Amino acid sequence: MGRIARTASIALACLPACAGWSLVEDPAIAAPDGSFGFEAPVGWMRARGGDAEVLLTREGPPVQWFEVRALPADEAFPLLGEGVPLDATPAEIAALTITELSAGLDPIPLAVLERGPAAVGADEGFLVHGRYADELGVSFDLLAAGFARRNRFYRLLFRAPTLHIFDRDRFAFDRAVATFRPREDPEGQ
Amino acid sequence: MSRRLLLRAAVSVASLWSAACASPAHRVHHTLLDSPERPLPTAVILLRPGIVAGEVADDGTFEEREDWTLASSENVEKALRNGIERRGAFRIVEMPEISPEEGDLLEEHLALFDLLAGAAFEYPGDEMDAADARAWRHRVDRFDASVGEGLSFLADRTGADAALVTLGSCFLPSGRWKTTVLVSALLGEALPTGTTRLTLGVVDLRTGDLLWIDRAVEFGALFFDPVSDLREAEDAEDRVDGLLEDYPGLEAYAAKRSRR
Numbered sequence: 001m002g003r004i005a006r007t008a009s010i011a012l013a014c015l016p017a018c019a020g021w022s023l024v025e026d027p028a029i030a031a032p033d034g035s036f037g038f039e040a041p042v043g044w045m046r047a048r049g050g051d052a053e054v055l056l057t058r059e060g061p062p063v064q065w066f067e068v069r070a071l072p073a074d075e076a077f078p079l080l081g082e083g084v085p086l087d088a089t090p091a092e093i094a095a096l097t098i099t100e101l102s103a104g105l106d107p108i109p110l111a112v113l114e115r116g117p118a119a120v121g122a123d124e125g126f127l128v129h130g131r132y133a134d135e136l137g138v139s140f141d142l143l144a145a146g147f148a149r150r151n152r153f154y155r156l157l158f159r160a161p162t163l164h165i166f167d168r169d170r171f172a173f174d175r176a177v178a179t180f181r182p183r184e185d186p187e188g189q
Numbered sequence: 190m191s192r193r194l195l196l197r198a199a200v201s202v203a204s205l206w207s208a209a210c211a212s213p214a215h216r217v218h219h220t221l222l223d224s225p226e227r228p229l230p231t232a233v234i235l236l237r238p239g240i241v242a243g244e245v246a247d248d249g250t251f252e253e254r255e256d257w258t259l260a261s262s263e264n265v266e267k268a269l270r271n272g273i274e275r276r277g278a279f280r281i282v283e284m285p286e287i288s289p290e291e292g293d294l295l296e297e298h299l300a301l302f303d304l305l306a307g308a309a310f311e312y313p314g315d316e317m318d319a320a321d322a323r324a325w326r327h328r329v330d331r332f333d334a335s336v337g338e339g340l341s342f343l344a345d346r347t348g349a350d351a352a353l354v355t356l357g358s359c360f361l362p363s364g365r366w367k368t369t370v371l372v373s374a375l376l377g378e379a380l381p382t383g384t385t386r387l388t389l390g391v392v393d394l395r396t397g398d399l400l401w402i403d404r405a406v407e408f409g410a411l412f413f414d415p416v417s418d419l420r421e422a423e424d425a426e427d428r429v430d431g432l433l434e435d436y437p438g439l440e441a442y443a444a445k446r447s448r449r
Contacts (some may be wrong), residue, residue, distance in 0.1 A: 021324040045312075045325065059334065060308030138300045163301050164337030164397065 018061055020048025029054060035070040036154060038121075039179040041172045056172070064160035064169050068176065076153035079103040084148040090117050094126035097144050097155070101130065108132050110142070120154070121180035123147045131162060141166040145177050154182055215403035215435040216309050217442040218393075219331045229437055230350035230391060230400065233279045234343060238265045238355035239299065242419060245383055247365040251358075257420055261359050264425035265387070269355065271426065272433040282349040291342060298336045298397070302354050305334040306388050306402045330446045336397040344394035351394055357387035359419040362409070370411050382409035385416040389432050403432045 024044045030037035033051040040046075040056055044066075047055040052070040057063065074083035076093075077100040084093060094115050102110045110130045118127035125147030133139050139162040146155035158173035160166040220227045242257035273281055287295065309332065313325035343352065362370065362382040370380045390402040405428060407416040417424040435441070 019318070019321060021321045023324055023327065043327075057312075059305065059328070060312035062304055062311075063308045136300070138304065139297070161301055161304060163297050163339070164335065165301070168337075 018047040018055065022046050022048075024056070031068070031070060034183050035152070036068065036180065036182045038068065038176040038181065040176065044172065058169060058172075064158070064165055066156075066158045066172055066176070068156045068180075069154070070182070071153045071155065073148055073151045073153045076148070076155075084153050088148065090124055090126040090147065093146065093148060093153075094128055097126070097146065098128055098130070101128075101142070101144065101157075105132055108134070113141075118145060118177070120145050120147050120156070120177050121182075123149060123154075123180075123182070125154075127177075139163065141170075143170065143173050145173075149182055152182065154180070156180065214310070215401060215432075215438050215442065216329065216332045216334075216399070217437065217439060218398050218400045219333055220398065221400060221437065221439060222443050222446070229279070230393070231279050232282050232347075232349045232351075233273075233391060234282045234284055234347060234349045234352040234394070235266070235269060235273075236284060236295075236299075236352050236354055238262050238269070238357065240265055240355070240357045240359065240419060242359040243361075244363045245360050245366045246363055247369070249366065249369070249380070251360050257359070261357075261419035261425065264419055264422045265355060265357065265429060267422065268426040268429035269353070269433075272430050273353075276433060276436075278433070278436055279351075282347050285343070285346045287343075287346075294339055295343075298340050298392075299354060299356070301336045302390060302392060302399065303356055303388070305336065305399060306356075306390055306404065309334055309399070309402060310404050332399075334399040334402075336392060336399070338395065338397050340392070340394045340397060349394060351391050351400060354390040354392055355387070357385070357419070359383075359385045359417065361416070361418060367411075374411055379410070382411060383416045384408050385419060385428070387419075387428050387432060389429075389436075391436070401437055403435045403438075405432055 024040050024042055024046055027039045027042055028037065029040045029046070031052050031054055035052045044056050044058045049055040054068045056066040076084045077096050079100050080096065080103060082096065098110070098112055098115070110132045112128060112130050114129040116127060118125055125145055128144040130142040131139060132142065140159050141162045142159040144155065144157050146153060156173065156176055158170065160169050221229065240258060240262040241253055242261040243251060243253040246252040270281065273279065309328070312328060313322040317325070340352065343349065360383050367382060370382050373380045385407045386405070388402065388404040391400045393400055409416040417428045419425045419428065
């Protein structure tokens with residue numbers, strides 16, 4: 001006799017709050033506060049999010065989920081209670097990102113398939129490719145990219161089922177990484 | 190069908206626990222409606238239904254009872270065979286022998302099917318406000334979900350065009366849960382007594398396209414509106430027939446697409 005409990009993982013944690021949907025009709029999209037912009041796939045759906053975040057999916061958050069956020073650098077890793085250390089290298093930020101993602105998935109283990117430096121738009125950043133199985137054994141692939149600039153940490157996070165969907169939809173993440181541009185602030189903020 | 194997949198079906202229901210009763214509303218892959226029309230499958234593998242059944246325990250969680258699961262699965266499979274034969278919708282092809290590795294592959298595809306079908310009925314879904322439902326409308330107009338091409342080995346092995354996937358759950362209230370529901374009602378909180386869910390899907394074995402899916406979700410209320418008990422052959426037949434009536438439902442779906 002098995003007892004069935006409701007559980008949630010980091011990948012689905014945002015679901016109850018997702019509302020205010022709109023169809024992406026123009027590929028050039030930006031955070032509501034203008035803190036960054038990138039190219040998104042036309043025909044995907046955008047959820048209303050915070051001022052410094054863009055939330056996207058194609059078929060619904062349980063299937064594929066793509067979130068892009070600009071976080072204050074000193075609050076970059078809220079689950080760890082840490083920020084981006086001064087003069088941190090992309091590799092160090094990648095390590096913190098993996099720890100943060102793992103904390104969000106806990107107790108589900110995150111297997112890191114690939115990690116390394118990567119260009120995010122014109123900035124030097126990192127790329128992490130991970131994989132985990134949800135509570136019921138469905139395998140998801142996860143991509144994270146980001147970089148820190150001045151007092152901000154920019155993070156792009158995409159996850160989709162490993163089977164069929166991830167390979168089909170990861171172009172959205174790759175395109176966003178290639179076209180990502182943070183707002184240029186004349187005051188250096 | 191593995192325990193994990195059965196549990197997924199139950200957890201999917203758990204995620205709907207607070208939802209209102211949803212009416213059946215099928216989805217049809219857009220290529221069956223667009224010109225030139227794609228032919229409907231004529232030979233379909235009937236996959237063993239993945240049903241989990243049990244009680245709503247005292248604390249409102251779901252507790253599986255294996256004998257209930259077995260009885261419900263047998264009733265649903267029998268109802269499917271009868272319903273398909275009666276309608277002559279397609280020829281049933283029996284599931285061939287497969288290796289453990291192929292079994293794992295099938296499980297992965299069924300889990301993805303469950304995820305995609307669930308999303309299809311929630312985006313857009315009955316719980317959305319009107320503006321969100323309108324924004325998601327294109328997913329109904331051009332439904333294109335697919336599990337990919339990984340099940341083509343079943344087509345090679347059998348000559349079948351498609352597979353009929355059946356996932357579901359049936360959780361009936363324990364005596365103490367009924368008491369909890371009654372007390373909650375007196376305090377002004379409406380809780381469902383039980384829930385039964387059934388999802389059917391016809392999946393193209395070559396492309397992985399979800400050609401047709403339909404779902405029925407029931408939530409029971411106190412003293413009336415009991416949910417279907419899939420352990421009972423008659424209930425299982427009624428529930429399965431209700432869904433098969435919508436197959437393939439091309440004209441009804443085309444009309445639904447054109448209503449904006």
